[in-house]
Amino acid sequence: MEVESELKSLITVGLFTYVSLTYCYRIAAKIPKGLPRLLALLPVMIILFIIPINLHSIYLGHPLVILRVEHEPHFKSPHLASSLQDFWGRRWNLRVLETLRLVIYYPIRSVSIRIIGDRSSSLPPVFVTFAVSGLIHELLYYSILRAKPTWEITWFFVLHGVLVDMEIILKKKVKLRLHRAITGPLAMANLTLTSVCLVLAPLLRNRVDERIIHEFYLFLDFFLSLFPSKVYPRSLKFQKVIK
Missing domain, CATH: 1.20.1270 (Substrate Binding Domain Of Dnak; Chain:A; Domain 2)
Known part of the structure; x- marks a missing residue:
C-alpha cells in the first residue's frame, strides 16, 4: 500500500x-x-x-x-441489558437502530400485520432487519479484509435474529419470567461466545491486528518524512519495523 x-x-x-x-x-x-x-x-x-x-x-x-x-448517545449501557431483545432493541448502536427501524422494520411490519395478524407481526421484520444488518456488516468486513467473504458475520446476525424472535415468542407464551440477574448474564455470555466465534474470528484469521500496527507505522513514516530529519529523527529500530 x-x-x-x-x-x-x-x-x-x-x-x-x-x-x-x-x-x-x-x-x-x-x-x-x-x-x-x-x-x-x-x-x-x-x-x-x-x-x-x-x-x-x-x-x-x-x-x-x-x-x-446528532449529539445523542449511540449506546445506552449495553452491559446492563437484561436480554438479547433489550440489548439489540434498546441499548446497542441506537442511531443505526433507528435507521433500520425506519427503513426495514416498520415497512415490513405493516405488510406482516395484514398477512399474519398483529400478534406475531413483529417476528418477520425482526429477522429481516438482522439479516440485512448482517449483509451490511459483511460489506464492511470486505472493505477491511479484502478477502473472499466467509459469511461468518452475516450468520452472526442471522443467528441473533432467530434468537430474538424465539425470545419474543417465549415472552408471549410463558408467563413465568426469570429475574434480570439471571437473564442479563446469560445474554452477555451468549453475545460474548457468538462474537468470539463469528465476529472476531475472521479479523484475527486475516491478521487485522498486525495490519493495523503495520499501517500505523507506514502513515507515521510518511508524515515524519515531510519534516527534516533533524527535527524528527527516526531510529534504526523504527525503520526496520516499517519494512
Missing part, C-alpha cells in the same frame, strides 16, 4: 461524500417522507457504501458514513 495514492483516493472519496451529503440535506430532505424519499436516498446510500472500497487502508477504508450528525 502506497500512502500517497491512498491519500489521493481519500480526497476523491471525501469529495463524493460531501456532494452526496449535500444532496441529502438540500434536495432529498425536501421530498415527501416515505417511499419517495427512500427511493431518492437509496442511490446515495449505495454510492456511500461502494466508493470507500477504493481505499485499501484499514484506517481509511472502513465505509462508515454518518448521514445524520
Whole structure:
C-alpha cells in the first residue's frame, strides 16, 4: 500500500461524500417522507457504501458514513441489558437502530400485520432487519479484509435474529419470567461466545491486528518524512519495523 495514492483516493472519496451529503440535506430532505424519499436516498446510500472500497487502508477504508450528525448517545449501557431483545432493541448502536427501524422494520411490519395478524407481526421484520444488518456488516468486513467473504458475520446476525424472535415468542407464551440477574448474564455470555466465534474470528484469521500496527507505522513514516530529519529523527529500530 502506497500512502500517497491512498491519500489521493481519500480526497476523491471525501469529495463524493460531501456532494452526496449535500444532496441529502438540500434536495432529498425536501421530498415527501416515505417511499419517495427512500427511493431518492437509496442511490446515495449505495454510492456511500461502494466508493470507500477504493481505499485499501484499514484506517481509511472502513465505509462508515454518518448521514445524520446528532449529539445523542449511540449506546445506552449495553452491559446492563437484561436480554438479547433489550440489548439489540434498546441499548446497542441506537442511531443505526433507528435507521433500520425506519427503513426495514416498520415497512415490513405493516405488510406482516395484514398477512399474519398483529400478534406475531413483529417476528418477520425482526429477522429481516438482522439479516440485512448482517449483509451490511459483511460489506464492511470486505472493505477491511479484502478477502473472499466467509459469511461468518452475516450468520452472526442471522443467528441473533432467530434468537430474538424465539425470545419474543417465549415472552408471549410463558408467563413465568426469570429475574434480570439471571437473564442479563446469560445474554452477555451468549453475545460474548457468538462474537468470539463469528465476529472476531475472521479479523484475527486475516491478521487485522498486525495490519493495523503495520499501517500505523507506514502513515507515521510518511508524515515524519515531510519534516527534516533533524527535527524528527527516526531510529534504526523504527525503520526496520516499517519494512
